[in-house]
Amino acid sequence: MEKTRVFLKANKDSFESYGYFDDHDIYYEVIEQKITSDNSIEACKALIEGVCKTILTQMDARNPKTRRRFLDHDLKAVDSTFQKMKGKTGEDFQPLFKSAVTVLSAHVATLEKEIILDVGNAFCKSLGRLRNTRGDISHGQTSPKIVKSSIELEKIVVSLTDVIVIFLLEALSIADFDSPHEEYSFADLVNEAFLLKDSEQLEDIDEEEQLLRDFNDDLDWSNPLPGKARYSLALFNQYPEDYEVQFRDYCDQLQNENAEAKPESTT
CATH class of the missing domain: 1.20.120 (Four Helix Bundle (Hemerythrin (Met), subunit A))
Structure with missing residues (x-):
């Protein structure tokens, strides 16, 4: 060698x-x-x-x-x-x-x-x-x-x-490798969250992508569009700023719910 x-x-x-x-x-x-x-x-x-x-x-x-x-x-x-x-x-x-x-x-x-x-x-x-x-x-x-x-x-x-x-x-x-994960744009993360993935791929996604997928499902459930595109995808494509605002509100709501559900520590 x-x-x-x-x-x-x-x-x-x-x-x-x-x-x-x-x-x-x-x-x-x-x-x-x-x-x-x-x-x-x-x-x-x-x-x-x-x-x-x-x-x-x-x-x-x-x-x-x-x-x-x-x-x-x-x-x-x-x-x-x-x-x-x-x-x-x-x-x-x-x-x-x-x-x-x-x-x-x-x-x-x-x-x-x-x-x-x-x-x-x-x-x-x-x-x-x-x-x-x-x-x-x-x-x-x-x-x-x-x-x-x-x-x-x-x-x-x-x-x-x-x-x-x-x-x-x-x-x-x-080799010229890409920038690390924390430098992704929000649009990149959203587009990734809309991709179809099998069960093995879904096991490997990070927390923010999972949050985006859950948020999209929640939007689609709340705003059904029978026979048409997903409401979440249509919202992101047409009004990306509104999509991001609603996603941040969704995250804040989850955080508040988790805080309320957490039992108080005793001394």
């Missing part, structure tokens, strides 16, 4: 906010020590996985401006990866790699997404399978171990890992 090490050293300033990727040094050490071929192969998989997760954590998946960068099917796949990263089941390796490349391609204009996916998807799928069946550490092995990878196979895996990791890091070093 000498090429990757040289690249990181030469571009150190670009990775200051990522801790210079010092935490990944353990992977390089395992790969270079070659305690066993399968141990080295397993570290290659972990290295790519770690870089991909780092890339994904740079993206604010709830930012409307960010979401508009993606095609619908790509956005759905990226959302699914984020949900699995936050859950208990864990994410699949190849979809994780694909989502990381998709995120980079949305923020790096010169990235050749199709080329890296054509090469990387097949490699990551095979690498994940190889690690699952032969990895020495992750899942444990019987003794004596029945099937072991050859040193020649290990060399191929390390070489391809070196190329893929450098590609990801180079793109990450120039």
